[in-house]
Amino acid sequence: MEARPAVDDAALGREALAVLEANWTGSGTVPAPGLYPHQWSWDSAFVVIGLARHRPERAREELLSLLSGQWATGMVPHIVFHTREAYFPGPSVWRSQEHESAPRVCTSGLTSPPLQALALRWLYRHTGDVGFVRRAFPLLVAQHHYLASARDLGGAGLAAIVHPWESGMDDSPAWDQPLGALPAIGYGYHNAEPAERHPDSDHDRYVWLAMRYRDAGYRAEYLRDEHPFAVEDPMFNGIWLASCQALAELAPVARADPTPHAEQAERIRQAMLDRLWDGCFYPRDLRSDRLIKVCTVGAFGPLLDPGLPSDHLHACVEVLESARFMGATGYPVPSCEIRAAQFDRTRYWRGPSWVNTNWLLRRAADVHSLDQLGRQLTNGTLRLVRQAGFRECFDPFDGSGRGCRDFSWSAALTLDLLADTVEV
Numbered sequence: 526m527e528a529r530p531a532v533d534d535a536a537l538g539r540e541a542l543a544v545l546e547a548n549w550t551g552s553g554t555v556p557a558p559g560l561y562p563h564q565w566s567w568d569s570a571f572v573v574i575g576l577a578r579h580r581p582e583r584a585r586e587e588l589l590s591l592l593s594g595q596w597a598t599g600m601v602p603h604i605v606f607h608t609r610e611a612y613f614p615g616p617s618v619w620r621s622q623e624h625e626s627a628p629r630v631c632t633s634g635l636t637s638p639p640l641q642a643l644a645l646r647w648l649y650r651h652t653g654d655v656g657f658v659r660r661a662f663p664l665l666v667a668q669h670h671y672l673a674s675a676r677d678l679g680g681a682g683l684a685a686i687v688h689p690w691e692s693g694m695d696d697s698p699a700w701d702q703p704l705g706a707l708p709a710i711g712y713g714y715h716n717a718e719p720a721e722r723h724p725d726s727d728h729d730r731y732v733w734l735a736m737r738y739r740d741a742g743y744r745a746e747y748l749r750d751e752h753p754f755a756v757e758d759p760m761f762n763g764i765w766l767a768s769c770q771a772l773a774e775l776a777p778v779a780r781a782d783p784t785p786h787a788e789q790a791e792r793i794r795q796a797m798l799d800r801l802w803d804g805c806f807y808p809r810d811l812r813s814d815r816l817i818k819v820c821t822v823g824a825f826g827p828l829l830d831p832g833l834p835s836d837h838l839h840a841c842v843e844v845l846e847s848a849r850f851m852g853a854t855g856y857p858v859p860s861c862e863i864r865a866a867q868f869d870r871t872r873y874w875r876g877p878s879w880v881n882t883n884w885l886l887r888r889a890a891d892v893h894s895l896d897q898l899g900r901q902l903t904n905g906t907l908r909l910v911r912q913a914g915f916r917e918c919f920d921p922f923d924g925s926g927r928g929c930r931d932f933s934w935s936a937a938l939t940l941d942l943l944a945d946t947v948e949v
Contacts, residue, residue, distance in 0.1 A: 537939065538943050541940045542580070553587060557931055560929055562608060566603045569588070569591045573641075575940040577651045578941070585657055588645065589660075590607070596626045599671030603636055604632060606631040621633070626743075637693050638761050639768050645662070645771065649778065658779050669769065678748060678755050683800065684762060686761055691761070692760065693761075693881075696873045696875055699808050703754050703756055704754070710733040738752060755810075760823035760882075761823075763806075763828065766794060766830050791832075794833070798834070819862075820865065822879075824844070825845055828841055845858070845898075857886070858878055873928065879919075880939065881934045884906070908924065914926055915930070916928060916935060917935070
């Protein structure tokens with residue numbers, strides 16, 4: 526089915542629920558029919574958030590389905606392969622079944638933004654389900670331990686991503702610099718649609734990086750000492766900090782000590798300020814030990830931190846509301862600043878607006894009581910889906926839909942944005 530613009534908010538909510546029902550496989554929610562036939566980690570976390578108030582039992586199933594792919598190391602993979610549907614790179618590329626720490630279900634060997642604790646807190650907030658918190662909490666503690674022990678490659682308290690796919694913002698220009706230092710590779714990215722095959726695509730390097738990590742046995746020591754791509758990303762770490770705070774809030778419910786999680790959040794905060802700040806937050810390329818000075822929507826991830834110092838908060842919001850981002854487009858929030866040479870409104874994560882990052886910034890506005898900004902983000906995002914449907918992403922100038930139709934996180938987060946004002 527393809528969602529059509531709804532006449533009113535209640536109808537829009539019903540269409541969103543219908544999209545999520547259609548994308549449910551019985552074991553998890555696919556991001557979209559056809560192109561993405563498996564379960565993606567942070568997509569599922571957004572689905573949990575969107576269903577928390579409307580289908581809480583399905584939200585619990587979604588989270589547990591994802592966590593069935595967790596490795597013994599605590600790593601939550603970015604893809605869980607519940608079905609045999611064709612996809613590249615699929616299980617035959619990742620070969621997770623050959624690793625002693627991997628689960629029985631096939632998965633990728635990479636992780637993604639650790640949004641799951643935030644999703645669990647959202648579910649608990651709207652259901653009060655103590656038993657489910659106690660069931661899921663230790664799994665998420667293990668996830669955070671993995672990040673702190675295996676991914677602090679810079680030694681300063683931040684988690685490093687070791688592949689652009691781990692950011693969730695795959696084709697962001699933030700990765701051009703570290704990818705440009707890699708050799709030219711010619712594997713061929715078989716899953717790219719013709720419209721996405723650009724002459725300067727880095728997808729071949731993506732596959733090469735994944736295979737290098739796989740061939741090194743997915744070892745943390747290899748990442749620290751040899752892997753050529755390692756970046757401290759402000760969005761990934763802003764989400765991790767917020768998830769640490771979520772664990773601290775949930776710890777009393779789970780009969781656990783909140784102190785380690787609050788302390789971890791403080792370490793992340795200080796490291797982001799020390800290592801990623803230069804008038805705004807930028808990723809740090811650990812292999813060159815330099816900031817990557819292109820401003821993307823990822824720069825605003827640290828706004829999820831309620832403890833962000835006021836001067837940094839105001840500087841970030843000023844950039845967000847300026848003509849570099851929201852101040853010059855008809856819709857929130859372009860994924861790259863529009864004055865950057867790398868900006869391209871037609872290419873994934875190099876210009877288009879996305880419902881999930883809009884939602885994250887909407888929640889950041891709530892955290893800092895920025896009511897006007899929050900209203901702008903909510904209203905602008907709902908205008909996008911009303912006029913173009915639940916698309917994968919949107920043109921930030923004219924609001925036209927791009928990418929897949931009936932995209933799960935767009936539907937799920939629309940439900941959440943509507944939930945305070947309409948009964949679905």
